[in-house]
Amino acid sequence: MILDNLVKHTSEWLKGTGPNSDIVISSRIRLARNLENIPFPQWADKKQAQGVLEEVFKASSRVDFLKNTLMLKMADLNNLDKQFLIERHLISREQAMKVDSKGIVVDQEEIISIMINEEDHLRTQVIRSGFDLFEAWNIINQIDDLLSSKLNFAYSDELGYLTACPTNTGTGMRGSVMLHLPALVITMQINKILSAVSKLGFTTRGLYGEGTQAQGNFFQISNQVSLGQNEEGIIDKLNGLIRQVIEQEEQARKLLINQKKAFLEDRIGRSLGILKSAYIITSQETTELLSWVRLGCDLGIISNLDRVKINELFILIQPAHLQKLEGRILDHGQRDVKRASIIREKLK
Amino acid sequence: MFCDICGKDKATVHLTEIVDDQMTELHLCEGCAKKKSIEMEQQFGLADLLAGLTELGGQKADKDTLGLKCPVCHISYDDFRKVGRLGCSHCYDTFRKYLVPLLKKIHGSSQHLGKAPKMLYGVVKPSKIIREPRRESEIGVLKSQLQEAIKKENFEDAAKIRDRIRELEKKNGEGKK
Numbered sequence: 001m002i003l004d005n006l007v008k009h010t011s012e013w014l015k016g017t018g019p020n021s022d023i024v025i026s027s028r029i030r031l032a033r034n035l036e037n038i039p040f041p042q043w044a045d046k047k048q049a050q051g052v053l054e055e056v057f058k059a060s061s062r063v064d065f066l067k068n069t070l071m072l073k074m075a076d077l078n079n080l081d082k083q084f085l086i087e088r089h090l091i092s093r094e095q096a097m098k099v100d101s102k103g104i105v106v107d108q109e110e111i112i113s114i115m116i117n118e119e120d121h122l123r124t125q126v127i128r129s130g131f132d133l134f135e136a137w138n139i140i141n142q143i144d145d146l147l148s149s150k151l152n153f154a155y156s157d158e159l160g161y162l163t164a165c166p167t168n169t170g171t172g173m174r175g176s177v178m179l180h181l182p183a184l185v186i187t188m189q190i191n192k193i194l195s196a197v198s199k200l201g202f203t204t205r206g207l208y209g210e211g212t213q214a215q216g217n218f219f220q221i222s223n224q225v226s227l228g229q230n231e232e233g234i235i236d237k238l239n240g241l242i243r244q245v246i247e248q249e250e251q252a253r254k255l256l257i258n259q260k261k262a263f264l265e266d267r268i269g270r271s272l273g274i275l276k277s278a279y280i281i282t283s284q285e286t287t288e289l290l291s292w293v294r295l296g297c298d299l300g301i302i303s304n305l306d307r308v309k310i311n312e313l314f315i316l317i318q319p320a321h322l323q324k325l326e327g328r329i330l331d332h333g334q335r336d337v338k339r340a341s342i343i344r345e346k347l348k
Numbered sequence: 349m350f351c352d353i354c355g356k357d358k359a360t361v362h363l364t365e366i367v368d369d370q371m372t373e374l375h376l377c378e379g380c381a382k383k384k385s386i387e388m389e390q391q392f393g394l395a396d397l398l399a400g401l402t403e404l405g406g407q408k409a410d411k412d413t414l415g416l417k418c419p420v421c422h423i424s425y426d427d428f429r430k431v432g433r434l435g436c437s438h439c440y441d442t443f444r445k446y447l448v449p450l451l452k453k454i455h456g457s458s459q460h461l462g463k464a465p466k467m468l469y470g471v472v473k474p475s476k477i478i479r480e481p482r483r484e485s486e487i488g489v490l491k492s493q494l495q496e497a498i499k500k501e502n503f504e505d506a507a508k509i510r511d512r513i514r515e516l517e518k519k520n521g522e523g524k525k
Contacts, residue, residue, distance in 0.1 A: 034437060036437060037420070037436070037437070037438075038436065039420075039421040039435050039436040040421075040433065040434060040435060040436055042431070042433050042435075043421055043423060043433075043435045043436065119433070141463070144463075145466050146466075148465035148466040149466040152465075153465045154436075154437030155464060155465050156440065156460070157460070157464075158458070158459065158460060159440060159451070159458065159460055160460030160462055161460075161465075162434075162437040162440050163434075164433045164434055165432060165433055165434075166434070166447060166450055166451055166454060167454055169440075169451055169455075170455065170460045170462060171460070171462035171463070173462070225454075225455045225456065226455065227451060227454075227455035227457055227458065227459075227460060228455050228456055228457025228458070228459060228460075228461060229457075229461055229462075230461045230462045230463070231462050231463060233461075
């Protein structure tokens with residue numbers, strides 16, 4: 001399968017580069033767009049949905065940015081491939097269900113992707129490594145301009161881009177930043193921060209987006225309002241909020257280093273120890289331990305380990321990635337063994 | 349503590365309900381909590397839940413919304429309330445009366461200030477095109493002027509008018525090709 005090429009390299013957003021990449025994993029912007037005069041995916045009949053899929057594929061192939069992309073029909077992919085794309089944050093869980101007439105366009109570096117016929121006809125997204133929302137906006141804005149000169153987007157001067165759910169109407173834009181906030185969790189300040197975030201009109205989610213639990217101290221923060229402000233204004237506000245969260249995490253980290261150094265060193269050391277020597281390990285345990293190890297790298301407690309390697313491991317230990325690496329279907333127990341072996345190898 | 353509904357399983361979900369200014373606490377097991385949340389969804393409609401519009405007693409389907417259907421995708425306003433998703437872009441026109449307040453509630457505004465699609469730039473919207481006077485009617489006017497001039501034996505003017513008519517007819521012919 002073509003997707004097997006992707007497993008060999010790391011997604012751009014996992015490179016661990018970019019501003020504030022110790023705390024910020026990635027910055028993502030998505031735009032929701034629909035074609036005029038065709039029912040939204042949930043209500044479109046098969047012929048209409050198929051038409052949308054073909055039209056978007058055709059338009060994408062004529063956009064310079066999207067020349068070297070994979071264009072895949074979801075119906076052509078097996079369950080493992082779909083899970084693999086979810087783990088790489090290229091599609092949502094929703095996109096992997098009821099696959100009729102759904103599709104995806106994804107570029108080689110996995111920076112740009114377009115989900116076709118998810119909740120809206122098009123969900124275009126750009127992910128960048130580190131804290132870099134404006135750069136993500138810069139790229140997606142150009143792609144959107146190019147697509148909008150080839151596709152007739154549903155739009156009104158008053159309400160902006162018309163989307164299936166009124167929570168996306170207007171700019172159709174959602175900016176999300178994925179943060180690693182272990183110190184705020186350890187110092188038990190995280191709930192205070194998260195409730196402040198939601199009071200300010202932003203939402204927090206877990207590692208895999210809507211409806212998922214926070215795992216390994218990863219949190220996604222995104223804007224909720226998409227109408228009544230322009231795109232730059234929304235990003236600016238989100239940026240300001242993220243900057244404050246980063247500051248809080250930095251302070252908590254300093255506090256821990258100053259007051260609880262032995263505790264930190266112990267937990268980090270033990271976590272690395274388990275990861276290096278385990279022969280059977282679940283993904284949940286791995287994610288929790290890797291979070292400690294990542295903190296250890298950031299604080300200089302672990303010095304001889306590359307952050308990129310840790311970032312990579314968070315994805316490689318996921319079920320579909322393990323099975324792709326092994327080249328065959330593995331059951332639960334087999335995956336726990338394979339996972340431990342990959343981790344031991346990587347941390348040697 | 350055991351579940352208030354089934355009384356069998358351990359209560360793990362704790363709900364506070366406010367009905368008519370009376371606060372009641374419900375302690376439920378996971379199974380009963382799931383059933384309860386489905387019930388609540390059906391009562392209020394997902395769209396309202398999404399928008400935090402579950403004001404007590406408010407926003408029930410009224411006579412006006414009953415039978416209101418989008419002419420393009422045939423989705424009713426009630427369908428939208430249940431599913432929380434609109435049927436097509438024309439629903440925004442059809443349900444405008446209800447959607448504008450909903451959008452204000454969600455976003456604090458109902459005026460778009462962001463970008464517009466490229467397709468719209470440089471293309472004047474149909475409503476804004478000032479229609480050019482139709483050539484046929486201009487010819488009609490000229491023809492009656494020609495008759496008038498001939499009647500008055502004003503041949504100089506008649507010749508000018510005739511030339512003008514020929515010119516216009518030639519242009520029209522090209523336009524139609």
